[in-house]
Amino acid sequence: MESVTVVLALLLSVLVSGALGRLLPLPLPLIQIAIGVALALGPLPSTSLDPEIFFLVFLPPLLFLDGWRIPKRDLFRDGKTVLALALGLVVLTVLGIGTLIHGMIPGMPLAVAFALAAVLSPTDPIAVSSVAAQAPVPRRLMHILEGEALLNDATGLVCLRFAIAAALTGTFSLPQAATTFVWLALGGIGIGAATTFLLMGAQDLLRRRTGEDPGLQILFSLLTPFGAYLAAEHVHASGILAAVAAGIAMTYVEIQGRSLGATRVRRTAVWDTVALAANGSIFVLLGEQLPEVLRQAVKQADVQGAGWLVAWILAITAGLMAIRFVWVWISLQFVLMKARRSGDRRETPTLRLVAATTLAGVKGAITLAGILTLPLTLADGAPFPARDLSILLAMGVILTSLLLASTVLPPLLRGLRLPPEPSHDAEEDAARAAARDDAVKAIEALQHRLVEEQEDASIAVEASARAMDRYEGLEAATAEPRKDVSRIKQLALTEKRLRLAGIEAERQALYRLRRSEAIDDVVLRRLVREIDLVEARLVV
Template structure:
């Protein structure tokens, strides 16, 4: 019963924080952390977190969703910069910050220091979006940060795995680590992608045999990241990379356009809720664990008062910022040089651009999820060294990075520019034109067939004219007269059929454009969602005497 109470308290806290976030000008993660502290000091029961369960419950869906929704074309276009930040910067951070932590705090063994540095290397795009709400991040910079967060989640947590293994065994072999890393990476990526294609294939087979059930299709998507994670972990590959790969593969399943619009609308709502609950719960848990961890950490630190703890947190944060600033300067310099060589207008590499990118590397849910997975004991049963102190330092860095970003990042972002990508507006306009052409063609083809099949050809002609209004920008009559008996009902039914044919043609045209890479994922999702919502309205419309949907030009 206590576990149920804790889960309900977490969900209620996320709900309350969402309401407060609209009233209080503070980043949402900070509000959720404060609510967590209040829960810990209140009468509600708290429970010790099992690291393995925590890792399984929270990380797979979050990483899967990041992989699914990130724009793939922009990810590949900025691939070199993303890889430099997600791989090179992570490796440098683990080595540099690990040595810094061990030098400052001798009570933390070197392997544990590397583990702490590994979980401090990933960034959290959700936290970035929260603190940058008052001054939107330039689109290309946001794509770079999203790609970095997607990959450094995986690389940072894989490094954590090696560090924990070294702490448990007391040994570390570079050659063995390299071999293991190759298997973790390739095995995880392969198993993740294969899991998605297998489960979605089974879903498609079930849909063809029994028809589409939106509830079952949504359940398939919810189980996919957990299936990929568990399958990879079972063969000692990286479940983290498997979840990421499963999400990326989901995009290529989705653009086949086989599911119904109503299923996609519901699935999007469900996944938005899952992401909100999972991310919010992690930050509430951070605050809920903070008071107890603080007490244990002060004892482990063997210092008087909290002054040294604050100093350590500030020193680690400063080290992270310094390493990130230097690496970002070099990475963005090559981005701008490459843009200049392509003939694009070159924006100067200013300190504001580098500083904004540095501060945007906010630590968040993944850092907390990773640090809480430190084992409770070593193999001989003794307590894991400096576990609570490491957790507290990670929490302190998360809070400090959030505070810095929330106060300094918005002014830096105002007016900040990067070399422009290809115009999304132009892509959207051309996609709408292509979809409109296919829709009109489909309506005309169906209309000609109905003229030949129906006794009253004027019904098909009039219904076709009404259905064309959506694509010709005309105002359609808003109601079908209740008079006229069977002809009015037949006209309404025919019009609905023609409209649905046009909408399906629109949607398939958009998917075809995405498969040919003529548009990116952002434009595709925006336009497909518009089409899905129009279709959902049409499907809910009873043609027998009810008002017609208002056409959209």
């Protein structure tokens, strides 16, 4: 009963924080953390989460959704920048910040310091969106940050796994680590993609035999990230990379266009709710555990008061920002040199752009989820060294990065311009035109068949004229009141059938354009959603 109470309290807290977020000029994660602190100080029972359960429940769906929704073409276009931030920056952060932490806190073993640095390396796009709500992030910068967060989640958490293993065994072998990393990466990616294709294949088989049930299709998608994660972990591959790969593979399943519009509309709403609840619950849990962790960490740190703790948090945050600033400048300079070699006008990254990208590396849910997976005990049963202190330092860095970003990032983002990128407007106009042409052809083809099938050919002609309104701007002929009720019903049914045929032709045209990479995921998702909503109104 206590567990149920805790879950309900978390969900209620997310609901309250959402309302307060609309009323208060504060980032949503900060509000949720404050609510968590209030819960910890209140009469409700506190919770002590098992790290493995916490990792399994929260991370797979969040990483899966990030992989699913990130625009793939933009990700590949800025792939060098993304990889530099997601791989090189993570490794540099683990080595640099791990050494810094161990130097400042000699009582913390080096392996534990590296583990803490590993969980501090990933960024959180949800937190970035929250703090940047008052000043929109340029689209290209947001895509780079999303791609970085998608990949550095996995990279940082894989480094965490190595650091924990070193802390538990007291040894570290670079060749063994490299071999293990290859298996973790390749095995995780392969298992994640295979899980998606297998589950979606089973879903298609079920749909063909029994018809489409939106509830079952949504349940398939909800179970996919957990299946990929558990399957990868079972063979000691990376469950994190499996969840990411499963989400990316989901995009290529989706563009086959086999599911109904009503299913997609409901599935989007369900996944939006899952993401809201999962992210919100993580930040509430962060605040809920903060008071007790603070008390335990002060004891472990063996310092007088909290002054040294604050100094350590500020020093770690400053170190993270310095390393990120230098690496971002180098990465952006490297990418822009490509345009310079191709003969385009020379572009150099401004300090304002570099500073905004640095501050946008906000720590959030992934950092908290990772640090809470530190083992409770060593192999011999002794308490894991400096576990509570590590959690406190991670929490402090999360809070500090959120506060810095919420106060400094919006002014930096106002009016910020990045090197130009292709506009989506012309691409969207061309996609709409192609979809419209296919829809008109589909309606005309169906009209010819209906004229031959129906006794009253005028019904098909009149219904076709009405259905064409959406594509040719024609106004439907206003029929005079008739007493023939059966004809009116038949006209309505025929018009609906023609409209649905046109809508399906539109949708398939868009999927065909996406498969040929003529449009990107952003345009596809927006246009397909418009079509799905029109279809939903017709089939109600």
